[in-house]
Amino acid sequence: MAQVNGYEHDDAWSKDWLRVDDTHEVYYEQYGKKDGKPVIYLHGGPGGHISKANTQFFSPAHYRVVLLDQRGCGNSRPRASTKDNTTWHLVADIEKLRTHLQIPKWHMVFGGSWGSTLSLAYAQAHPSSVHSLVLRGIFTVRQVEQDWNLCATGSPMIFPDAYDEFLNFLPEDERAEHVASYHARLMSDDTAVSHPAAAAWNKYEIGMSTLLPDTEGWKQLADPTYLLPHARLEAHYFKNKAWLQDGELLRKENIDRIRHIPATIVQGRYDVVCPPATAWALHKAWPETRMCWIVDAGHSATEPGTKKKLIETCDEYALLEV
Numbered sequence: 001m002a003q004v005n006g007y008e009h010d011d012a013w014s015k016d017w018l019r020v021d022d023t024h025e026v027y028y029e030q031y032g033k034k035d036g037k038p039v040i041y042l043h044g045g046p047g048g049h050i051s052k053a054n055t056q057f058f059s060p061a062h063y064r065v066v067l068l069d070q071r072g073c074g075n076s077r078p079r080a081s082t083k084d085n086t087t088w089h090l091v092a093d094i095e096k097l098r099t100h101l102q103i104p105k106w107h108m109v110f111g112g113s114w115g116s117t118l119s120l121a122y123a124q125a126h127p128s129s130v131h132s133l134v135l136r137g138i139f140t141v142r143q144v145e146q147d148w149n150l151c152a153t154g155s156p157m158i159f160p161d162a163y164d165e166f167l168n169f170l171p172e173d174e175r176a177e178h179v180a181s182y183h184a185r186l187m188s189d190d191t192a193v194s195h196p197a198a199a200a201w202n203k204y205e206i207g208m209s210t211l212l213p214d215t216e217g218w219k220q221l222a223d224p225t226y227l228l229p230h231a232r233l234e235a236h237y238f239k240n241k242a243w244l245q246d247g248e249l250l251r252k253e254n255i256d257r258i259r260h261i262p263a264t265i266v267q268g269r270y271d272v273v274c275p276p277a278t279a280w281a282l283h284k285a286w287p288e289t290r291m292c293w294i295v296d297a298g299h300s301a302t303e304p305g306t307k308k309k310l311i312e313t314c315d316e317y318a319l320l321e322v
Helices: 052-057 087-100 114-125 143-150 160-168 178-186 191-206 215-222 227-239 276-285 304-317
Strands: 014-019 025-032 037-042 063-069 108-112 133-136 263-268 290-294
Touching (some): 014 087, 025 052, 025 087, 037 052, 037 087, 037 114, 052 063, 052 304, 063 087, 087 114, 114 133, 160 191, 178 191, 178 227, 191 227, 215 227, 263 304, 276 290, 290 304
Parallel strands (some): 037 063, 037 108, 108 133, 263 290
Antiparallel strands (some): 014 025, 025 063
8 A cells, every 4th residue: 555655664785886887886775675576766867866765655565676876976986977977878877787786677667857868768778678667757858848947938937036046146248158157167176166056056946846845955955965966967968968869768769669668657737847748748659658647746756746646656566567
């Protein structure tokens, strides 16, 4: 039976790093039932990180829960590094981790926001490694989605005061190309330059992430595992369009590769970070998915209606036979 407040897990029974190339070691933790159905949780961002709280969606009686800090994120090393850090490097890392952990097939790949992007990219690249997908707050890095967040005619129409603060952080002569200006500052080796820019960038996004104000979210601005990696890697990925052709993840030939996989989409109706039109576009391209609208939620996975539906879905998928 679904635990509306979330499942409680014991501390991780495994914490380790996996070296994936000459530069990067990715950090992972494991929770729940050691011989349970394996689920991998893919965090948002790009540039977010894992925490024990991410396990709350998964029943410890059924699931072996694997949490992964993506390249440059959280406890992965080196932190905030953009070297050899692309969508396709991350996809390869997930597959290397699966093999390293001797998991024949992920029972579930669970991802929200950027994690939904990565889940789709991974499943399309390795469909035989994925038994089910749970996707929340859909993001596919199309230009229209980036423009919505970072240009004046998108979310700033709803949060004009926050957008002005975001823009006015920059000197006036840097505002015409504000995304490029932020990127340059975030890539600086001088923390006196990069850290204030990261705080301004992250504050803008955090403020839009829930339907009702969430004071807990602001605490992330003081978290060193979040502050620079989140902003720097978002800017890095957005500048490079996540190494995806526009609309690539929604193309019929790519959806056809995963059409057989049971999948549920959970989308907040008032998601301003990842607008609902993208979730609807995915569902129209892939009508076999189950589309769940959360009528009183924004972007965050922990808003009550969204959290409840995610837990219910994971409980249901725990009963699927591979």
